[in-house]
Amino acid sequence: MGKTSDKKQKYKVIGTRPIRHDGADKVTGRxxxxxxxxxxxxxxxxxxxxxxxxxKIKHIDTSAAEKLPGVLAVATAHDFPDLKDKxxxxxxxxxxxxxxxxxALAHGKALYKGHAVAAVAAVNQHVAEEAANxxxxxxxxxxxxxxxxDAMRDDAPxxxxxxxxxxxxxKGDKPTNIATHIHFExxxxxxxxxxxxxxxxxxxxxxxVHQGYIEPHxxxxxxxxxxxxxxxxSTQGSFTARAQTAELLQIPVSQVTVVPCEIGGGxxxxxxxxxxxVAAMLSRKCGRPxxxxxxxxxxxxxxxxTPGSFMRVKLAATKEGKLTAGLAWLAYDAGAFPGGxxxxxxxxxxxxxxxxxxxxxxxxxLDNKPKTQAYRAPGATQAAFACESVIDEMAERLGICPIExxxxxxxxxxxxxxxxxxxPRIGFIETLEAAKNSDHWKTPIGGPNRGRGIASGYWFxxxxxxxxxxxxxxxxxxxxxxxxxxxxxxRTSIAMQLAETLGISAEAVKPRVADTDGVGYTDVTGGSxxxxxxGMAAHEVGLDIQKQMAERAAHLWECDPSKVxxxxxxxxxxxxxxxxxxxxxxxxxxxxxxxGRASVDPQGSSNGxxxxxxxxxxxxxxxxxxxxRYTAIQDVGTAIHPSYVEGQMQGxxxxxxxxxxxxxxxxxxxxxxxxxNYLDYRMPTALDVPMIDTIIVEVFNPAHPYGVRGVGETPIxxxxxxxxxxxxxxxxxxxGELPISPPRLxxxxxxx
Amino acid sequence: xxxxxIPVQWRDLTGGVAEVTLPGATLREIxxxxxxxxxxxxxxxLDDGAIASGxxxxxxxxxxxxxxxxxxxxxCEVHFLPAIGGG
Numbered sequence: 061m062g063k064t065s066d067k068k069q070k071y072k073v074i075g076t077r078p079i080r081h082d083g084a085d086k087v088t089g090r091x092x093x094x095x096x097x098x099x100x101x102x103x104x105x106x107x108x109x110x111x112x113x114x115x116k117i118k119h120i121d122t123s124a125a126e127k128l129p130g131v132l133a134v135a136t137a138h139d140f141p142d143l144k145d146k147x148x149x150x151x152x153x154x155x156x157x158x159x160x161x162x163x164a165l166a167h168g169k170a171l172y173k174g175h176a177v178a179a180v181a182a183v184n185q186h187v188a189e190e191a192a193n194x195x196x197x198x199x200x201x202x203x204x205x206x207x208x209x210d211a212m213r214d215d216a217p218x219x220x221x222x223x224x225x226x227x228x229x230x231k232g233d234k235p236t237n238i239a240t241h242i243h244f245e246x247x248x249x250x251x252x253x254x255x256x257x258x259x260x261x262x263x264x265x266x267x268x269v270h271q272g273y274i275e276p277h278x279x280x281x282x283x284x285x286x287x288x289x290x291x292x293x294s295t296q297g298s299f300t301a302r303a304q305t306a307e308l309l310q311i312p313v314s315q316v317t318v319v320p321c322e323i324g325g326g327x328x329x330x331x332x333x334x335x336x337x338v339a340a341m342l343s344r345k346c347g348r349p350x351x352x353x354x355x356x357x358x359x360x361x362x363x364x365x366t367p368g369s370f371m372r373v374k375l376a377a378t379k380e381g382k383l384t385a386g387l388a389w390l391a392y393d394a395g396a397f398p399g400g401x402x403x404x405x406x407x408x409x410x411x412x413x414x415x416x417x418x419x420x421x422x423x424x425x426l427d428n429k430p431k432t433q434a435y436r437a438p439g440a441t442q443a444a445f446a447c448e449s450v451i452d453e454m455a456e457r458l459g460i461c462p463i464e465x466x467x468x469x470x471x472x473x474x475x476x477x478x479x480x481x482x483x484p485r486i487g488f489i490e491t492l493e494a495a496k497n498s499d500h501w502k503t504p505i506g507g508p509n510r511g512r513g514i515a516s517g518y519w520f521x522x523x524x525x526x527x528x529x530x531x532x533x534x535x536x537x538x539x540x541x542x543x544x545x546x547x548x549x550x551r552t553s554i555a556m557q558l559a560e561t562l563g564i565s566a567e568a569v570k571p572r573v574a575d576t577d578g579v580g581y582t583d584v585t586g587g588s589x590x591x592x593x594x595g596m597a598a599h600e601v602g603l604d605i606q607k608q609m610a611e612r613a614a615h616l617w618e619c620d621p622s623k624v625x626x627x628x629x630x631x632x633x634x635x636x637x638x639x640x641x642x643x644x645x646x647x648x649x650x651x652x653x654x655x656g657r658a659s660v661d662p663q664g665s666s667n668g669x670x671x672x673x674x675x676x677x678x679x680x681x682x683x684x685x686x687x688x689r690y691t692a693i694q695d696v697g698t699a700i701h702p703s704y705v706e707g708q709m710q711g712x713x714x715x716x717x718x719x720x721x722x723x724x725x726x727x728x729x730x731x732x733x734x735x736x737n738y739l740d741y742r743m744p745t746a747l748d749v750p751m752i753d754t755i756i757v758e759v760f761n762p763a764h765p766y767g768v769r770g771v772g773e774t775p776i777x778x779x780x781x782x783x784x785x786x787x788x789x790x791x792x793x794x795x796g797e798l799p800i801s802p803p804r805l806x807x808x809x810x811x812x
Numbered sequence: 813x814x815x816x817x818i819p820v821q822w823r824d825l826t827g828g829v830a831e832v833t834l835p836g837a838t839l840r841e842i843x844x845x846x847x848x849x850x851x852x853x854x855x856x857x858l859d860d861g862a863i864a865s866g867x868x869x870x871x872x873x874x875x876x877x878x879x880x881x882x883x884x885x886x887x888c889e890v891h892f893l894p895a896i897g898g899g
Binding site for chain 1: 817820875892893
């Protein structure tokens with residue numbers, strides 16, 4: 061694992077690799093996941109789902125289910141408040157509550173196969189399942205549509221009669237499945253294409269893919285007799301889950317406590333609530349804790365995949381290799397409700413390069429699939445597949461090394477993106493230089509049927525709100541309480557920033573993720589924000605504690621606090637010195653406990669760029685693609701815990717490999733998913749990929765005290781394009797459709 | 813004075829003007845100045861008196877979460893963008 065850095069500061073804790081604080085619980089199986097929870101008197105919930113991709117719900121008869129012995133409650137959409145088009149701000153974005161509620165339990169129409177229609181609670185899972193099957197739903201089956209271009213046609217089946225195209229606030233005048241149209245333009249695009257030495261235009265298609273977290277959605281709800289609702293759930297954001305559930309039930313947030321359990325993966329798919337409001341309603345009705353766990357089939361069919369897409373990208377360049385114009389036309393499906401990932405797709409498609417002239421059109425399109433949800437750099441991977449494939453083709457046609465071509469056009473500080481803003485200090489060029497100097501790039505690939513590909517990718521990385529607090533213990537340790545649910549090891553990366561600030565060891569900080577009553581509001585663990593923003597909060601907690609500790613030292617030494625300085629964690633004044641631990645042992649005699657706290661809300665993006673190199677071998681008989689070697693390179697600002705950073709880069713790369721080669725929702729002609737299980741929905745395993753090498757690039761982010769940029773999302777952006785480019789160099793076949801599965805590649809190779 | 817970039821999809825209200833320099837210490841004042849210069853533009857920007865859902869405002873490259881109360885420094889750039897969330 062390599063590392064390049066422009067870091068001037070030297071740290072004692074940051075950049076080291078301590079054992080993670082939750083490591084023992086995780087490896088011994090003692091960590092408490094949602095499925096482990098067993099409250100006294102728990103009953104079990106089950107959801108009845110639509111067998112149709114699109115159908116009017118004419119009537120629901122729950123009488124037979126209610127009469128089944130052991131059934132305690134039945135719920136349908138009629139049990140919930142009417143939330144017609146109410147918009148709620150949920151921190152990372154706003155949500156139409158009517159849509160959110162109708163996704164949790166269908167209102168009037170089932171909009172995709174697997175759409176939840178009704179729910180039951182019973183004494184055990186078997187009775188619950190039997191009761192769910194006794195619910196009679198009278199459907200009027202409607203025509204369905206699952207391909208984005210079909211859904212855009214004027215004669216396509218309409219999902220919502222009231223949807224009008226929103227073009228940055230300007231509403232269309234007719235019913236449509238095109239929920240949003242985004243348009244960016246800069247320069248004189250048509251003139252630039254006319255004057256270019258080389259113009260290449262290509263079309264691309266990508267399938268819907270799922271986030272693929274190992275742990276299914278799970279929730280236990282207890283609506284207590286005093287009216288207080290407690291939810292134990294697997295979520296990326298306990299406060300966001302609280303806000304959504306409270307809004308859907310129209311109760312105050314103070315009436316809801318969300319206890320975040322350990323989480324077995326989310327990747328963007330565990331931000332919206334699904335089970336939580338339903339389990340809460342069932343608990344309210346039966347007065348017992350209600351536990352609900354999705355099957356894998358329900359996860360695939362009932363929770364958000366990332367959008368399938370159709371894209372057209374056209375680029376122009378001079379013969380010297382300078383990009384002069386770009387044009388992108390992107391259509392992403394949103395699934396059953398508006399609000400897909402087209403915005404970031406449009407903003408990311410040209411984000412790696414300087415385009416003096418560019419035009420981007422993007423469409424958010426409703427179709428009969430589950431409501432799409434974020435998935436690691438949502439919208440960026442599809443766009444990068446399209447743009448980076450054409451970039452590679454341009455470099456080849458111009459006879460320029462693909463890294464040199466990217467370097468000639470790379471975005472840098474001051475580059476204005478097509479959507480308008482300019483970049484602050486960024487590290488894209490450094491990732492390209494690191495790629496050029498890597499052992500991987502310098503080592504010839506050799507051998508028949510083999511090819512090397514390279515691609516780059518960008519993701520914004522956000523800030524948002526985080527709170528943290530910490531208590532100094534008499535033994536010199538510090539108990540840290542934070543509100544970011546820990547998906548990727550953030551307890552440790554946050555604790556390390558507090559330790560660095562205080563001059564103590566990482567092990568001396570004891571981090572704990574609190575529930576929504578135990579810590580201040582904290583936005584979701586998403587957007588690659590947690591180590592950045594909650595780490596910033598931990599730093600401020602450290603500064604707060606440091607100030608108070610200096611005051612205690614001054615009290616002991618009977619001097620003015622301004623005369624006490626803190627050096628490497630020791631407090632010193634006029635020849636006297638105490639370590640942090642020594643001073644912590646004397647807090648009782650200097651005024652009592654020291655508690656630090658912080659609330660932060662950093663604005664803006666920390667801008668993550670990555671460049672990936674991949675070697676593949678394609679079996680000429682079967683078209684199976686084998687990944688021979690893979691190197692992920694990324695500017696991470698500062699790697700707080702390099703092992704976790706490497707893990708994020710490796711995990712993102714492997715998910716991108718799955719997206720590139722195998723993963724896809726396969727639908728029949730009635731819009732029913734044909735492969736909702738891990739046998740037929742083919743995710744890569746450890747047997748399918750080599751060791752993913754990483755090169756960490758550290759271009760200090762001036763917007764963070766320790767220079768952190770987000771890490772988790774950027775690594776998934778480049779892989780499909782890098783692999784497609786590698787496959788081209790192995791086979792001579794440019795693939796414009798994901799996944800590049802053996803049947804698809806074989807067909808293309810056979811045609812050639 | 814802030815340099816305000818007009819989204820392409822609003823330029824039907826600005827006669828094609830893509831950038832304007834406007835006075836305003838807060839986003840609310842910028843929005844009011846925009847409306848005064850280009851009537852109808854607030855209907856695109858605001859919904860029920862707040863930044864419309866689905867929109868974000870970037871001030872000097874940083875998307876603000878402060879809504880119309882956001883401070884607009886002198887000589888800064890203001891962009892109106894689609895709102896995004898991460899995974």
